[in-house]
Amino acid sequence: MNTTQQTGGQSPLTGQVLFYQQPQPLSPEDHGGLGVKQIPEPFGFLRQAHAVPVTVTEFGLAASSYPIIFVGNDRTPVAVMGVRQGQNLFVDEQGRVGEDHYVPAFVRRYPFVFAADDASDRLVLCVDRAAPMVSNQPEVPFFENGQPSKFTNDAIEFCKEFERQRRATADFVKMLVELDLMEQKTVAFQPRDNQGNPVGDQQKIADYYAISEERLNALPEAKYLELRNNGAVGACYAHLVSLLNWPKVIQRAVRLSPPAPLNA
Structure with a gap:
């Protein structure tokens, strides 16, 4: 499956992912003035997971903090x-996870995510437009002079590596089942x-x-x-x-x- 980080318009995307309320294919046309800023509760979005x-x-790493099932x-x-739907026991009142507890890569990649494009066999880099850290007055922009910023390129590489590890995990589980x-x-x-x-x-x-x-x-x-x-x-x-x-x-x-x- 091919991957792409930009698209000129809104493509039909498949799948719903935890945390993501309004994922949009990242593009300079639609998100040229956007970026991220520091927020008071960096992991507030994790509270209900x-x-x-x-x-x-x-x-x-995760085994030192949580049961893995x-x-x-x-x-x-x-x-x-957490043991109740909608309650994370490791996010404090300040929207932070304690330094002694591991934060999974699934969480750290937010607000970015790869999504499947129905129109072709590829993955499209998306950003959750509703994410609290996404701003039209950013401290770190998504694009500079119409090109992905270093921050965005780093995010792309992080998501690519996550996708590789996700596929390796699927192979691992398949082996356990077999x-x-x-x-x-x-x-x-x-x-x-x-x-x-x-x-x-x-x-x-x-x-x-x-x-x-x-x-x-x-x-x-x-x-x-x-x-x-x-x-x-x-x-x-x-x-x-x-x-x-x-x-x-x-x-x-x-x-x-x-x-x-x-x-x-």
Whole structure:
């Protein structure tokens, strides 16, 4: 699939992506006077995302902060950043994510994104015109003298690399499915009173897919060596270690807003 960063008009684009309210193909004709500015809440747009897609190369970094689970028919890997729909537990009142928590590339590429163009087999670089940092009085412009600025070119390269990693992640997941390494799991929470005694019924937080360590260890040696040699084993164990973060995320949810029911 080919990629392009500019288009002279509005092309029909397919797909809806988390965060993006008004994605438009980036062009000097439509966005020549626009750019980005600093905003008071840099990650305010992340507040309502309780799960964010991550690529396989990010598993090691994300695993230190969040559970990484696989969801949906495509078994998309996501970092769990909350246990309730519409609530991210890692964005503070100032719209920031703590320095000790990893921010996925899916978030860092915003307000840019590649989108599919129905008219041809290509990807078009888009910008979310509704993004709070996009301004007609920019500190950093998208274009200079009708050409992409360094900022825009850097964004293009970042999005290209993200697309490469997204495809590598799809290949990784396909390999896990072909080797039958996935199993369905459920995570639940037992409410307790101030003395630690159980109160009421358990609350289910999420059903998801995870790698089975038992099946991974039971692989034929040749298959296991193949996973090791292509770097997949490290990602598998990073995912397994990340699941140890479930209690931390649940307790964070209880501490921040105990009255609401937990439901991812």
